Amino acid sequence: MYSIVKYKHLISNQDADTQKRYGMIEKLSNGFTTENTTALALDKLLTEQIELETESEVLVEEPAIKKVSRSKSKNGSDDVEMAFTNLFEALKQHTIPALNVNNDSLRDAIAETLKRVKIRLSDLDEDLQKRVSSSPVLIKYDFPKTKTAPFKKPEIADFQRVVDDVMLGNNVFLVGGAGTGKTYLAENLIAKMALGRQYITINCSQWTAPVEIIGGQTMDGFTEGKLIEAWSKGYVLILDELPKIDPNTAGLLNDALAKTKVSGAIIFNARKESFPKHEDFACIATGNIYPDKESITYGANNKQDLSLLDRFSGSVYFISKNPVIERDILHNDMVWSICDKIRSVIDELKYEAQLSLRFMQNARDAYNLEMLRIKDKGKDGVQANDGKTLKSAVDSYISTFTEVQQKNIKDKIRYNELFGHYEYRDFPTSKMVF
Ligand SMILES: Nc1ncnc2c1ncn2[C@@H]1O[C@H](COP(=O)(O)OP(=O)(O)OP(=O)(O)O)[C@@H](O)[C@H]1O
Ligand SMILES: [Mg+2]
Structure with missing residues (x-):
């Protein structure tokens, strides 16, 4: 036995x-x-x-x-x-x-x-x-077996280093502005494609409860925590937006994250049952800031305990906007260049706001829908101008600024020339506007 x-x-x-x-x-x-x-x-x-x-x-x-x-x-x-x-x-x-x-x-x-x-x-x-x-120095690696289908290496500067870190059993922290692709990088590119492992994500916020981490009683009886599940089944645990978690709750992660490298290490769930670590367990955290201090731009982020941050030391990566990836994903340089222009104007005017890849995708999808409607001559019974358009996406984005700011942004991006009468509809998608 x-x-x-x-x-x-x-x-x-x-x-x-x-x-x-x-x-x-x-x-x-x-x-x-x-x-x-x-x-x-x-x-x-x-x-x-x-x-x-x-x-x-x-x-x-x-x-x-x-x-x-x-x-x-x-x-x-x-x-x-x-x-x-x-x-x-x-x-x-x-x-x-x-x-x-x-x-x-x-x-x-x-x-x-x-x-x-x-x-x-x-x-x-x-x-x-x-x-x-x-007299060679003997070293011993404890790599998990990694077999994955070949995939295109993403144009991300630190990509291989992040994958190496995860393979070495280091906890990784991806820091970057909203919509720079951190979650996608962690879940899809690293966990799924590069390592061929399943992942389980904790979407951290101030409301994240211990039950989600180490399990506990719920209306359906005892529910196992995601940390325990990832730990014992060998999944990649994604701590999405880790800085937003309540620092006291984050303490529950400390013990496990100190032992990511230790083969067979044991942790306990809320019922004090013990779980040995599966060799494929790994952890990737993401966040808009490195939470060693309070953030003004990202107000919902909490300053975290230094002991938690220590679990990631040596493996913190700053992910910044990446035009190559953005253009590759968007497949529409006209829309990309308009978005990129708005982004640089915001930067230049020092407004506290983000323009993310998520918005770019939103604008691109809106553009595709409106152009389809124009081509089909309102076959679905909707006039292009009544539906979602690139203009309406940009308007919606700009509407979140103060009136003065809106005027400044519009002037700088030549709003009337581009959007006044939907002029952009005549522009080729393969050419930059700016
Ligand atoms: N390499 C990529 N290939 C295809 N789509 C991507 C890629 N990177 C990011 N995306 C897409 O871009 C959008 C933003 O990415 P993601 O949600 O990962 O950003 P994030 O940095 O986690 O943002 P936030 O800080 O707001 O959570 C998503 O819709 C995602 O699917
Ligand atoms: Mg994210």
């Missing part, structure tokens, strides 16, 4: 974390006698880990041993050759069955052989000489 039992003899050689996990399984299963769901899940993880480690040791070392034992010693000494043979035999005896390495007796056997004969570096085969003298 518990497969880790057969590696009991190896546990004392493992790191503290592994030993702790072994102890936990032993405890939860009453000494491996009862079937406990958490213990079984932990058991599977730990067994896989140990098998992977021992397998890779054997895979790496065995060819080297054989090579050494077969290599001709340079000085032709029989003693050295014999020593090699003895060493090989000793290693074979003490590492077979492969998973049953007894470190102490192996060490004794090697010491015994080397007592009788000295082996110099030059006695070793060339490949091994190189390996010994360059």
Whole structure:
């Protein structure tokens, strides 16, 4: 039932974390006698880990041993050759069955052989000489298996770095103005396309409740939290608009986000049930600001605890407007150039407002609808001017400014020349207006 039992003899050689996990399984299963769901899940993880480690040791070392034992010693000494043979035999005896390495007796056997004969570096085969003298630094990655269909690399400067970060188990924070494409980047481009993983999103606001994060009682009985679900099933947890969350509620994320990198780490839900981490769990947060202070432009964002922000340190990316992507998505340079002009005018006049890709899409869709109606000569019974148009989209956008601001914006974008009599309808969509 518990497969880790057969590696009991190896546990004392493992790191503290592994030993702790072994102890936990032993405890939860009453000494491996009862079937406990958490213990079984932990058991599977730990067994896989140990098998992977021992397998890779054997895979790496065995060819080297054989090579050494077969290599001709340079000085032709029989003693050295014999020593090699003895060493090989000793290693074979003490590492077979492969998973049953007894470190102490192996060490004794090697010491015994080397007592009788000295082996110099030059006695070793060339490949091994190189390996010994360059003494490589050993590193170990714990990458989850990632298999995805090929897709076009997005024109986003930090794209590969963000994907690497998520793969390395770092929590990522994407910061950028409204409608710059952060949510789309996190959910679709990174989680779905680059990593081929499912995602689960918490839309953070001041009303986000603990039940959504760690579960709790609802009208339908106990509902599991999204953090717990992502954690235990290996989804990418998207904390959309994280800075808007109440800092006290955000505290519930601290423990888990500190352990995103720790294989098999345990967290607890609202019922104090424990959940081991699935190796594919990852977390991407988005926000309009980096919430280390209060924001004037983005008022609903809260200053967050530094301990929460620390969970993302080293992996914060600022996403800015990206004309290449915008034009690619819009497929309409005429509409894009008008939107871009309004955006730069707002910037120039220092008005506190955003013009996002979302608005651009809205304006483009409006334009397509009105042009369709004109082409079909009101087949749907609606005159183009009565329905949604590029002009009405721009009007709606500008109407959110004060009267003085509206006048200034309109002057700067030559509103009357473009929109007075729907002049833009005669412009080609492949050319910029500005
Ligand atoms: N690479 C892309 N390809 C296609 N559509 C995209 C892409 N990036 C963003 N979009 C679209 O642009 C719009 C804005 O993107 P998104 O909602 O991701 O922005 P955001 O930065 O999260 O905005 P907010 O801060 O307001 O939440 C959405 O309609 C989205 O579908
Ligand atoms: Mg968003």
